[in-house]
Amino acid sequence: MVRYSLPVGMRYATLEERKEFYNEEFSLQEVSRWLQNWKGKIKFAVIMGRHTQIFPKKYAQDALTTIIIDEYENLREVRDQIVDFLPEAVYYDRNVYASDDTRIGQELAFDLDPENITCPIHGTLADKMKRGQGLAFCDVELEMVRKEAVGLYDFLSSLFSSVKAVYSGRGFHLHVLDSKAYQMSEKERLELATQVKSAGFHIDEWVTSGEMRLIRLPYSLNGLVSRIVLPLTKDELESFDAVHDKRCLPRFLSEHLISS
Numbered sequence: 001m002v003r004y005s006l007p008v009g010m011r012y013a014t015l016e017e018r019k020e021f022y023n024e025e026f027s028l029q030e031v032s033r034w035l036q037n038w039k040g041k042i043k044f045a046v047i048m049g050r051h052t053q054i055f056p057k058k059y060a061q062d063a064l065t066t067i068i069i070d071e072y073e074n075l076r077e078v079r080d081q082i083v084d085f086l087p088e089a090v091y092y093d094r095n096v097y098a099s100d101d102t103r104i105g106q107e108l109a110f111d112l113d114p115e116n117i118t119c120p121i122h123g124t125l126a127d128k129m130k131r132g133q134g135l136a137f138c139d140v141e142l143e144m145v146r147k148e149a150v151g152l153y154d155f156l157s158s159l160f161s162s163v164k165a166v167y168s169g170r171g172f173h174l175h176v177l178d179s180k181a182y183q184m185s186e187k188e189r190l191e192l193a194t195q196v197k198s199a200g201f202h203i204d205e206w207v208t209s210g211e212m213r214l215i216r217l218p219y220s221l222n223g224l225v226s227r228i229v230l231p232l233t234k235d236e237l238e239s240f241d242a243v244h245d246k247r248c249l250p251r252f253l254s255e256h257l258i259s260s
């Protein structure tokens with residue numbers, strides 16, 4: 001079986017690069033636009049170094065765990081905490097909470113990851129896991145998963161009216177923003193996940209059922225691959241190129257690519 005190399009330019013971001021990104025590039029305006037219709041207070045979350053083993057020394061004890069950020073006055077304070085933690089990943093909680101912290105709904109989302117794709121070169125997920133490459137992926141898988149995302153977008157658009165696509169850095173997320181979707185029960189979510197899987201899509205059921213309630217925050221940095229998590233219109237999704245599209249390249253990487 002062929003050894004993996006990630007698509008060109010995809011690599012871990014260093015602490016310095018994370019710092020530069022969150023201080024200089026991270027767009028709170030775009031984040032606030034993404035979350036503009038959210039009801040109630042949003043919980044954010046970070047993971048500093050679970051996969052990359054790269055984290056600030058002072059936080060070594062908490063580097064592998066998920067840290068919830070729910071004490072803040074505004075998004076600038078959220079960013080300040082992110083700059084303190086310098087995480088490999090930033091998420092938000094899809095649960096909608098009432099003021100007494102009880103759960104009153106959840107954003108419906110679908111996660112399509114390249115490792116779930118059976119690759120003509122690298123084989124099935126089981127093959128990849130056996131080689132300890134559960135998180136690796138290649139150009140072929142990325143392109144196959146993009147095509148699946150286009151298909152899933154169409155599929156979901158026949159059921160819902162507001163579907164948003166997001167490039168996650170590895171694969172794609174589809175978010176459903178219809179108010180009826182927020183109210184779906186866990187049973188209904190599981191049924192929909194089953195329906196989507198039997199239509200041939202390789203989704204992560206854990207995300208759709210709602211058990212995994214965290215999802216990557218759009219416009220944050222995916223520190224495993226040095227890509228900006230980027231919402232895409234349907235048209236953009238149809239021709240999206242994660243290796244070259246400048247909008248998902250953090251400055252530290254695009255400057256390097258230009259100079260090399």
Ligand SMILES: [Zn+2]
Pocket residue numbers: 119120121122123137138139140141
């Ligand atoms: Zn492959």
